[in-house]
Amino acid sequence: MNINSVNLSEVTTYRFGGICKNFISIESEDELSHLEKIIKGKQNVILGKGSNVAFSDKEFYGNVLTPKFEELTLSDNFEIKVGSSVFLPKLSRFFKDNSLSNAEFLIGIPGTVGGAIKMNAGAYGWEFSELLKDLRCFNLETFEIEILKKEELEFSYRKSKNLDNKIILSATLTVEKGDKKIIDKNLSDFNEKRKKSQPAAIYNAGSVFKNTSDYFAGELIDNAGLKGYKIDGVGVSEKHANFFVAEKGAKAISLFKLVQYVKDKVSTKFGITLEEEIIFIGDFTK
Numbered sequence: 001m002n003i004n005s006v007n008l009s010e011v012t013t014y015r016f017g018g019i020c021k022n023f024i025s026i027e028s029e030d031e032l033s034h035l036e037k038i039i040k041g042k043q044n045v046i047l048g049k050g051s052n053v054a055f056s057d058k059e060f061y062g063n064v065l066t067p068k069f070e071e072l073t074l075s076d077n078f079e080i081k082v083g084s085s086v087f088l089p090k091l092s093r094f095f096k097d098n099s100l101s102n103a104e105f106l107i108g109i110p111g112t113v114g115g116a117i118k119m120n121a122g123a124y125g126w127e128f129s130e131l132l133k134d135l136r137c138f139n140l141e142t143f144e145i146e147i148l149k150k151e152e153l154e155f156s157y158r159k160s161k162n163l164d165n166k167i168i169l170s171a172t173l174t175v176e177k178g179d180k181k182i183i184d185k186n187l188s189d190f191n192e193k194r195k196k197s198q199p200a201a202i203y204n205a206g207s208v209f210k211n212t213s214d215y216f217a218g219e220l221i222d223n224a225g226l227k228g229y230k231i232d233g234v235g236v237s238e239k240h241a242n243f244f245v246a247e248k249g250a251k252a253i254s255l256f257k258l259v260q261y262v263k264d265k266v267s268t269k270f271g272i273t274l275e276e277e278i279i280f281i282g283d284f285t286k
């Protein structure tokens, strides 16, 4: 186990965040038994690739725990065992290489398996929960390993239950044989769609707000005339209004203010309160 002082801006896609002096990398299950002594009394944040979070610019006094579990195997009984830190595009390619379908949607999501389970990440009509059979996690309140079945996680749109203060260690995925040509075509279609609709290679954390069956958040923001609106280097993307992109050196507080501003405008104009998909962590008071 490594405990370091890390600038959180280096470990998140938005490149926001202050220093964290308790940045804990966990590299094996054996190390979990040491956690009880180390973490006590502080807030715990579990971090994957940091592609759905925005840390405050201030020092974070809690623990940031980041698992490093990279197992990825296909068993004879046709299940995949995957470590929680496996990168989703890598998992998607593993499915393809073994002619397995249903994971093509993960190709452009720059997070880990742990983050995708917690968030029930999804795209193009697919959700991560559809692949999941069960998972192993470490409970930071009882300090015990638990095995949770998919049904116990009560998945819904970008949401899971029963995972608070638990480190997901690994998961079992159910798989289906597919046709390699169709899988290849889906992968390139999804890549193409993303390229067309989303801003590339700039600091962001994907969709800022959740969609519902009644509306697309991006459409409401666009119709409120907010495309391109900026606060101190963080702006509503011109390409996709539900992506807020940061310029190099911008601050998390500007994103926080922009989110409040957009919520206010959309609420005034359409009477709808948008719900954040990105997770703000830390102190956002001035």
Ligand SMILES: Cc1cc2nc3c(=O)[nH]c(=O)nc-3n(C[C@H](O)[C@H](O)[C@H](O)COP(=O)(O)OP(=O)(O)OC[C@H]3O[C@@H](n4cnc5c(N)ncnc54)[C@H](O)[C@@H]3O)c2cc1C
Residues within 6 Å of the ligand: 013, 045, 046, 047, 048, 049, 050, 051, 052, 053, 067, 084, 085, 108, 109, 110, 111, 112, 113, 114, 115, 116, 117, 118, 119, 120, 121, 122, 123, 163, 166, 167, 168, 169, 204, 205, 206, 207, 279
């Ligand atoms: C360019 C871009 C495109 C994106 N497109 C999509 C998309 O199409 N669909 C979509 O759903 N999302 C999308 N996202 C958002 C994001 O990539 C996903 O939510 C992803 O699943 C988050 O994974 P992560 O490892 O980065 O999680 P993090 O951002 O590190 O964490 C997110 C949440 O998961 C928890 N978590 C992370 N790892 C673990 C673990 N091992 N155990 C327990 N909890 C854990 C964290 O505590 C936090 O609550 C996009 C982001 C970007 C930047």
